[in-house]
Amino acid sequence: MGFYEFRRQLEYKCELYRTQLTVVDRWFPSSKTCSRCGTVKESLLLSERVFNCEHCNLSCERDLNAALNLAMAVSSTVTACGLDNADVARSEAGIEQIIYRKS
Numbered sequence: 001m002g003f004y005e006f007r008r009q010l011e012y013k014c015e016l017y018r019t020q021l022t023v024v025d026r027w028f029p030s031s032k033t034c035s036r037c038g039t040v041k042e043s044l045l046l047s048e049r050v051f052n053c054e055h056c057n058l059s060c061e062r063d064l065n066a067a068l069n070l071a072m073a074v075s076s077t078v079t080a081c082g083l084d085n086a087d088v089a090r091s092e093a094g095i096e097q098i099i100y101r102k103s
């Protein structure tokens with residue numbers, strides 16, 4: 001199954017079950033963005049498997065960091081306007097409990 005068909009089926013199933021489908025922009029820098037402070041790196045090699053933020057000192061497995069950013073991107077679309085949605089999402093996700101810091 002290709003991505004087009006996968007997305008079509010997701011849209012169909014979400015409509016069937018009256019569930020919201022949130023599609024994040026394909027260029028959203030989920031891997032390059034720090035899931036704690038939101039700083040975006042200019043470059044991140046694919047070989048770098050651990051995301052290290054020079055700004056807030058976060059050290060987190062690359063895919064976990066990206067997944068957290070995607071989760072926050074989705075939750076920020078349904079949070080009330082006027083708040084710093086990313087900060088609210090970070091706090092609500094309890095990220096501090098599942099990341100580890102550089103020693």
Ligand SMILES: [Zn+2]
Pocket residue numbers: 034035036037038039053054055056057058
């Ligand atoms: Zn950071």
